[in-house]
Amino acid sequence: MSALFLGLISGTSADGIDAALVRFDPTLEVLAALTVAYPATLRERLLALTAADAAIPIDELGALDVAVGDCFAAAALDVLHRAGVSPIEVRAIGSHGQTIRHRPTGPHPFSLQIGDASVIAERTGICTVADFRRADVAAGGQGAPLAPALHAAIFADRMPCAVLNLGGIANLSVLTRESAVLGFDTGPANCLLDAWNARHHRSSCDLDGRWAASGTVDSELLDVLLGDPYFAESPPKSTGREYFNLDWLDARIGSRTLSAADVQSTLLALSVHTIVGALQSLSVRIGEVLVCGGGVHNTVFMQSLQIALAPVAVAGTADAGIDPDHVEAILFAWLARERLAERAGNLVSVTGARGPRILGAIHAARQA
Numbered sequence: 001m002s003a004l005f006l007g008l009i010s011g012t013s014a015d016g017i018d019a020a021l022v023r024f025d026p027t028l029e030v031l032a033a034l035t036v037a038y039p040a041t042l043r044e045r046l047l048a049l050t051a052a053d054a055a056i057p058i059d060e061l062g063a064l065d066v067a068v069g070d071c072f073a074a075a076a077l078d079v080l081h082r083a084g085v086s087p088i089e090v091r092a093i094g095s096h097g098q099t100i101r102h103r104p105t106g107p108h109p110f111s112l113q114i115g116d117a118s119v120i121a122e123r124t125g126i127c128t129v130a131d132f133r134r135a136d137v138a139a140g141g142q143g144a145p146l147a148p149a150l151h152a153a154i155f156a157d158r159m160p161c162a163v164l165n166l167g168g169i170a171n172l173s174v175l176t177r178e179s180a181v182l183g184f185d186t187g188p189a190n191c192l193l194d195a196w197n198a199r200h201h202r203s204s205c206d207l208d209g210r211w212a213a214s215g216t217v218d219s220e221l222l223d224v225l226l227g228d229p230y231f232a233e234s235p236p237k238s239t240g241r242e243y244f245n246l247d248w249l250d251a252r253i254g255s256r257t258l259s260a261a262d263v264q265s266t267l268l269a270l271s272v273h274t275i276v277g278a279l280q281s282l283s284v285r286i287g288e289v290l291v292c293g294g295g296v297h298n299t300v301f302m303q304s305l306q307i308a309l310a311p312v313a314v315a316g317t318a319d320a321g322i323d324p325d326h327v328e329a330i331l332f333a334w335l336a337r338e339r340l341a342e343r344a345g346n347l348v349s350v351t352g353a354r355g356p357r358i359l360g361a362i363h364a365a366r367q368a
Contacts, residue, residue, distance in 0.1 A: 002089060003091035006084065006336075007093075007328075007329040007331060008120075009074075009095075009096040010068075010115075011168055013194055014043055015097060017035065017036045018034075018329040019035070021085060021333075027324070028154055030322075032079050032083035033325070033326045035325065042067060046068075049101075050242055051102045065114040066119055068098050072095055073119060074123075076120065076126070090126050092127045094132075094335050094337075094360070095128055096115075097113035099111065100113070102240040117253070121366065126365050127365045128362075129363070132335055132345065132359045135357040141236070141357075142238040143351065145183050145238060145328070148163075148347055151175060152175055158290065158320055159177050161289065162279060165189075165293040165297075166190060166293040167189055169188060169241075170187060174286065176285075178343065180347075186275050186277075187275075190276075193250075196267060197211065205294075205298075215263070216261075216262050216265055218266050222245060225270045231274055232277070235283030247362070249267075286335055287313070290315060291317065292316070292327040293327070296317075340362075344359070345359035
């Protein structure tokens, strides 16, 4: 039997930990997968760190690092229990952790994830690979997105296509046979929608996009939002909640008097416009857009993309045989495999790094 790998990630929405137990050879097989929600108080503490002016005492940051690590370890053990697999059967865990700051530009670029990998290795007894972005950033790259390398491996038979991840941030992978893989963050997908919804309702998301559908797009506000310099930047580029958050939105709403539903509708239009604009700016032809991430469940979002991108087909990655909720966890299982094989995990054409780099730090399993 080929080796098993376990991938763990909590994305920019910080709504929970995705875990997937995976076999890659001879073909990709997901043995079990699940999402484990953060405890409410922990999620609130993590989301508070996304504010533009967020500050945190060093003691609290250290404690959060361990608390997130504990949650990741528990998620790993839960998915192993579901699969009926012993930890000793798993070659390695790949843990992305929880991003709390992503600053890939400036005099001292960095990308910071928490979720102590030593805690994960200790609690599970499984070798854990983590800290996947730093080597790319150190080499002058964006450190993100990392998914295009996996997308190129598992969706090669769908070329020419684009793979669109609708997490808190939207990122694209563009796969053709004529050119190198392209990939970058287009801007917000769900992060602003979720944050605005949470401000006005006692729920974590706008279910099916119903609230957004009840409002009307405010063209003046949309133009202001679209005027942010990030959208005009050329790839390679990446971003996160530390940039696109309610502070960013409030500054642009300013003194305008708008209904909350109209703002939600405008935020959905922003996500759709920036994704479609990014695709249309590329001089490549694609036959379909495969969508993964939480946004695939937002009916209005998906319908809006289908209308805007017609006649290009838009469908979830389930159409290609992979559950859209599992793709990112699969990615970090795959990156752990690449690290142990000492193969590069980044794509220079995506991140802009000076060259291919082996990604991730290895945290050995505890001795029995």
